[in-house]
Structure formats: C-alpha cells, structure tokens
Amino acid sequence: MNRQQILDLYEWEPGICFRHPAKGEVPTAVVGVVHPIEDGEREVRGCADCVIAMEDIRREDAARTGVEYEPGRVGEKAG
Template identity: 70%
Template sequence: MHRQQILDLYEWADGICFRHPEQGQMPTTIVGVIHPAAECEKPVRGCEDCVIAMEDTRREHARREGEEYEPGHVGVP
C-alpha cells in the first residue's frame, strides 16, 4: 500500500502529536491510551509521519515473525 492509502485507514482530527508537541495542532489520530494514576485514561495522538513510522515497524515485525501484516491497526491491542 502507498502512504496515503494507509493514512486513509485512520480517522484524523486536529490534536497534538506525542512525539512532536512543539509543532502544535496538526492532523492526528489516536495511537494508544495511557492510564495515569488518579486520572481518567488519556488518548495518545500521533501525526501522519509517526503513524507511517509505526506502520513500518509493524510491517517489519510481521515479516520477521512470519505473520501477515495488515495496515490500519496502530493503537489497537
């Protein structure tokens, strides 16, 4: 799949990327959830570049493990 096809698998909204907070608001998607002590769970948002990097990591892991890779599941347990 091409970059845009992978990105189209996610729902995007303006937010702050967990790796690039200095860039301010940008299109992000939820890539995880954290559970801080004494607080409600908080979504972790990632930008397009981070999602592509995470998808690349998932693809490589699947290849090494002999598993099938299916894009669109960053942040899904």
C-alpha cells in the same frame, strides 16, 4: 499500499503529536491509550509521519515473525 492509502485507514482530528509537540495542533490519529493513576484514560495521538513510522515497524515485525501484516491497526490492543 502507498502512504496515503494507509493514512486513509485512520480517523484524523486536530491534536498534538506525542513525538512532535512543537508542531502545535496538527491532524492526528490515536496511536495508543494511557491510564494515569488519577485521570482515567488518555489518548496518545500521532501525526501522519509518526503513524507511518509506526506502521513501518509493524510491517517489519510481521515479516520477521512470519505473521500477516494488516495496516491501519496502530493503537489497537494486540489480540
């Protein structure tokens, strides 16, 4: 899959990237969830560059461990 095909697997909304807050509001996708002690649940959002970087890490991990890589799953709980 190419970069755009992978990005198309995600739902994008305006937000602040967790790694690039200086960019301001940009299209972001959910890449995780945190649970602050007194604040319920908070989504962690990433820009397209961060989503692709995280997908690259997932693909490399899958190749190293011999499991099938399935794009579009950054931010999901591991099975």
